[in-house]
Amino acid sequence: MEKILIVEDDKEIGKILSEGFSSQGYKCHIVSSLSEAYIYLLSSSDLSLVILDLILPDGDGLELLKYLRSTLKFKKLPVIIISARGAELDRILGLELGADDYVVKPFSLREVIIRANKILKRNLQPEEILNYGPLKVDKKKKIILLEEKLLTLTPTEYKILETLVENSERIITREELIRIIWPVEKEYYSRVLDAYICRLRTKLGKYGKIIETVRGFGYRLAQI
Known part of the structure; x- marks a missing residue:
């Protein structure tokens, strides 16, 4: 069951x-x-959506939106603003601060639900194109472009670089990378x-240093 956090100080609207x-x-x-x-949010790990009012008793809801978009755990969590x-x-x-939609009060409940369903459905679809700096990974075609030019890669090279781009926000351990590339793990x-x-x-030529050894x-990808 998908979970929604409703941040709303008007009890009737929240209900x-x-x-x-x-x-x-x-x-x-x-x-x-x-x-x-x-x-x-500190104790929640499986939220699907936040519905956010902006005028709250202890501050502006945009501050919460900024927090969500700057925190790795919640960076891609969909947010719908509902505000007067x-x-x-x-x-x-x-x-511009990262809300997925903006609905003005008074609102149609049915419309809000339809908008939310569309956003959640969109988020369930896997990303076919991944972008990181000069790199563009086309997961469907299994190709990678560097500054819009096709890189000539072996299947294993492609998989390694694709995995690094998919995990660009964190360090990926050697052991984890080996398990992904070669499921039957061997020491060598x-x-x-x-x-x-x-x-x-x-x-990668002049961009070779984008792959950093930790x-x-x-490994991780260098900050762009």
């Missing part, structure tokens, strides 16, 4: 949203302030991996 989404099979949790939202602040500049600011694959990383750096841990 309407909760009952509406619950009737569609969602599990809802309502908080009425930023402080309550932060506390709930309906000026064009308010809507633009909310969307560690040395083989070193050779492949060296080849990839050469093929001594004692594994």
Whole structure:
């Protein structure tokens, strides 16, 4: 069951949203302030959506939006703003800060549910194109472009670079990378991996340093 966090200080509106989404099979949790939202987020690991009011008793809801978009755990968590602040500049600011949608009060509950369903459905679809700096990974075609030019890669080189791009926000350990590339793990694959990383750096040319070695841990992509 997908979980929704509703951040809304108006009890009646919170109840309407909760009952509406619950009737569609969602599990809802309502908080009425930023402080309550932060506390709930610290203990939550499986949220599907946040519905966010902006005018809250202890601050501006945009501060929570900024927190979500700057925190790795919640960076891709969908957020729908529902606010009485309906000026064009308010809507633009909310969307520029990372909201997936912006609905002005008063609102149609049915419309909000339809918008939420579309956002959640979109997020369930796997990304076919991954971008990281000069790299573009086309997972469907199994190709990687460097500055829009096709890289000539072996299947193993492709898989290593694809895995690094998919995990660009963290260090990926050598052991984890070996398990992904060669499921039947053997001790000598560690040395083989070193050779492949060296080849990839050469093929990336001036961007070779984008693959960083984190001594004692594994690899990561350099910050762009």
